[in-house]
Amino acid sequence: MRIILDCDPGIDDTYALIHLTAAAHAGELELECVTTTAGNVEADQCARNAAWILSLCNVPWTPLAAGIPEPLGWELTTTPDTHGDTGLGYATAPERHIESDWDMLWIDAIERGTDDLHLIVSGPMTNLAAFARLHPEHYKKLKHITVMGGAFNYPGNTTPTAEWNFWVDPHAAKEVFDSAPVPITLCPLNVTERMVLTPSRLDDLVSALSGSPLAEHLEPITRFYFEFHEDVGEGYRAQIHDLLTVMVALGQVPSAGELTTINLDPDSELFRGTAVADVKGIWEREPNARIISNADIDAAWALFDASCRIHSRIATGDAELDRLRHLRAED
Ligand code: BDR
Ligand code: CA
Secondary structure (H helix, E strand, O other): OEEEEEEOOOHHHHHHHHHHHHHHHOOOOEEEEEEEOOOOOOHHHHHHHHHHHHHHOOOOOOOEEEOOOOOOOOOOOOOHHHHOOOOOOOOOOOOOOOOOOHHHHHHHHHHOOOOOEEEEEOOOOHHHHHHHHHOHHHHOOOOEEEEEOOOOOOOOOOOOOOOHHHHHOHHHHHHHHHHOOOOEEEEOHHHHOOOEEOHHHHHHHHHHOOOOOHHHHHHHHHHHHHHHHHHOOOOOOEEOHHHHHHHHHHOOOOEEEEEEOEEEOOOOOOOOOOEEEOOOOOOOOOOOEEEEEEEOHHHHHHHHHHHHHHHHHHHOOOOOHHHHHHHHHOO
16 A cells, blocks of 8 residues: 655644554555645645654655645634644754655656555645646546545534634635545544543553654653643543544544535635535435544554554664564554
8 A cells, every 4th residue: 555645744643644654664555755735834834844753753765745835715824722833732843945846746656556545634635626626637546535624513623613624725625525536535523533642641652662763752742732632621631633544544443434425615704614414415416525433443542552662663673574563463
């Protein structure tokens, strides 16, 4: 399996990167490229953050580029309250030059074939919508797309009805769902809010990372997210949406979902970012999404624990492939 990750790191996006790179070390997938979208912070800052995390994960050579800097319709809003001024909580990524040829990276990956290519979007869908406009022939070839976004008959985290990624760029979300080449696997808040990280679980993860440079940085990155969740009444813990999304995309955790058609009214002030799912088929339109409604959260955390141990082995030079894979089997 080959992966394009389009993300906005972002604290939970960072967990997604840690997991994907561990899977790449274990030979379970090939991380084709990482591109960034404006969302949690600006797209360039997201790329700087991703570059740093990729180097802490021992894959600094992963092709990386920043994507479109502004949403398609609304002005960009970022969320320093949620992810910190840098996007990485109390941590700061070093400065570095960032490339901007994100669409060429996607085209390269698509030209190598799309049967085993999975595009995962863990931020607003700006790049994906722009790609559909700029390169429709390549866009239509995509066969596996998974997105974190939306809240269906479930409270939003940005307005009473809207989830953050859809709210930042609802025009992009609408364009993608209107033109989706295949039904998009969608991980909404309904399921991702169950992927809860507690301080004691974080302690265990940091121990599992022993020897990896990630061990030193994961706590200050995550502490900010715990504090944010406490401030908004969720308790001193954190919902790691994008990590669960990646695991669902990889088919690594048992999950259940339903094929349906979704739509948005992107210009509405009141319902900005609110997605509606036609579960009864009233619109008589082809399905454009498979909405995930359930996933095995215990299995997901066990997998992530194994990913942390893979990073520990990689960092300490104990990186024989069979042994890395065995770390998954132990769970
Ligand atoms: C989504 O919003 C962002 O803040 C997170 O990174 C996640 O992708 C959750 O609504
Ligand atoms: Ca994100």
